[in-house]
């Protein structure tokens with residue numbers, strides 16, 4: 001099997017966000033847990049901002065290509081209004097239906113409200129399935145108060161779920 005390309009897609013409009021930090025931490029943990037993984041490629045939508053909405057924007061198109069090249073795609077967003085950010089949706093609207101076929105996606109939401117823990121599975125996972133990704137494990141909802149201890153949690157999560165992500169890859 002060829003190398004596993006990991007991409008961390010971050011849908012926070014603010015640059016250098018905690019959401020970005022979480023996505024990177026999880027992706028690096030997956031680099032250690034997955035066989036033959038390459039260094040994570042980051043796609044931080046804060047760098048694109050409003051250009052995400054311009055169909056002719058070359059950088060936004062290049063970001064789409066980086067996402068489409070992923071074997072394992074970590075998709076991280078802040079929880080906004082009990083779902084994901086509008087910026088993430090605007091970006092994913094650039095992808096054709098089914099465009100993520102062959103990609104194993106890992107949905108991640110960061111939020112402040114424990115009541116919204118299910119938002120990752122109820123809202124973000126269906127969007128990724130609609131795009132053709134396989135989502136072999138439950139999404140990860142991280143509370144703001146859990147961010148400080150996320151390094152260890154990410155390593156445990158990656159070890160526990162790497163086999164399912166490997167199995168989801170096309171032969």
Ligand SMILES: Cc1cc2nc3c(=O)[nH]c(=O)nc-3n(C[C@H](O)[C@H](O)[C@H](O)COP(=O)(O)O)c2cc1C
Pocket residue numbers: 012014017018019020077078079080081082083110111112113114116144
């Ligand atoms: C516009 C807005 C809406 C939010 N809505 C929710 C929400 O519905 N549920 C929740 O748990 N947190 C909500 N939050 C809190 C954010 O999810 C939380 O602050 C964010 O994930 C922190 O990520 P960051 O530090 O990377 O920006 C909201 C924050 C903002 C700014």
